Amino acid sequence: YDEASDFKKSSGISNAFVVAYNKGSASGREIKSDVPQTHPEDIITSPKGLPSGLIFRVQIGASRVPFRLSQVSKIYSGNYPVEVITEDGWYKCQILGVRLYSDARRILSAIGNSGYIVAYEDGRKIELAEAIAKNRQVENSPQQSGRKGNVLETEFHVQIAASKNPVPESELAELYKGPEPVCLIFDEGWYKYHLKAGNSYKSALELKQNCNVTGAFIIAYVRAVKTNNYRASAEINE
Numbered sequence: 001y002d003e004a005s006d007f008k009k010s011s012g013i014s015n016a017f018v019v020a021y022n023k024g025s026a027s028g029r030e031i032k033s034d035v036p037q038t039h040p041e042d043i044i045t046s047p048k049g050l051p052s053g054l055i056f057r058v059q060i061g062a063s064r065v066p067f068r069l070s071q072v073s074k075i076y077s078g079n080y081p082v083e084v085i086t087e088d089g090w091y092k093c094q095i096l097g098v099r100l101y102s103d104a105r106r107i108l109s110a111i112g113n114s115g116y117i118v119a120y121e122d123g124r125k126i127e128l129a130e131a132i133a134k135n136r137q138v139e140n141s142p143q144q145s146g147r148k149g150n151v152l153e154t155e156f157h158v159q160i161a162a163s164k165n166p167v168p169e170s171e172l173a174e175l176y177k178g179p180e181p182v183c184l185i186f187d188e189g190w191y192k193y194h195l196k197a198g199n200s201y202k203s204a205l206e207l208k209q210n211c212n213v214t215g216a217f218i219i220a221y222v223r224a225v226k227t228n229n230y231r232a233s234a235e236i237n238e
Contacts, residue, residue: 049181049196050123051155054134055097056104060115062092068166072186078111080224081187087125093186094118096224099153101135103223155221156204157183157194160213166191176213187226194219 061075067084080095098104104117119131160176172182185192197204204218220227
């Protein structure tokens with residue numbers, strides 16, 4: 001660890017941190033970061049409000065302390081929205097999920113391979129090799145009969161707030177008093193706060209109507225890219 005710590009300091013990268021591996025797997029040892037602590041009221045982080053089923057995400061960064069927009073911009077400044085989730089005591093920056101492993105590889109290539117692919121099934125992280133094996137049938141389906149109707153790849157969110165600065169959790173609690181978790185998305189230089197509605201436009205419309213937030217609106221993502229709500233909803237079997 002001392003050698004790794006010395007190498008980190010000599011790298012000149014301010015937000016670098018040490019990760020320990022034991023026989024190829026991340027060890028349980030906690031590695032302390034030199035990044036200054038952030039007051040808990042400064043920034044909200046997302047729970048794993050992931051869509052049901054099997055999805056692949058590209059992870060571009062992880063930290064023991066909360067990310068700020070300026071830090072994420074140094075890691076990645078492309079057009080894909082980035083979500084911050086908390087997992088195993090880490091804050092993780094991930095590009096929104098896709099249903100096909102081949103799509104995740106295309107995203108990874110598009111962002112210059114500055115990250116790696118992770119997989120989740122019904123919100124639970126699983127081994128990538130296991131996910132790829134489970135994904136083979138779905139992967140072959142679009143090649144045989146097209147994507148429409150075969151791959152539930154549109155993800156709907158309801159945006160309730162956006163700011164150039166992080167919104168404290170106390171203010172978000174005043175804005176939205178409902179039961180759904182509020183997720184943090186870094187997008188276009190903004191902190192954006194979303195409620196997730198899964199793959200259903202109908203559910204998103206109901207969530208928007210019932211959230212009691214003035215100015216809330218629906219956003220749809222197809223293969224992790226923002227798209228038109230109504231065109232996207234037509235691709236979903238309600």
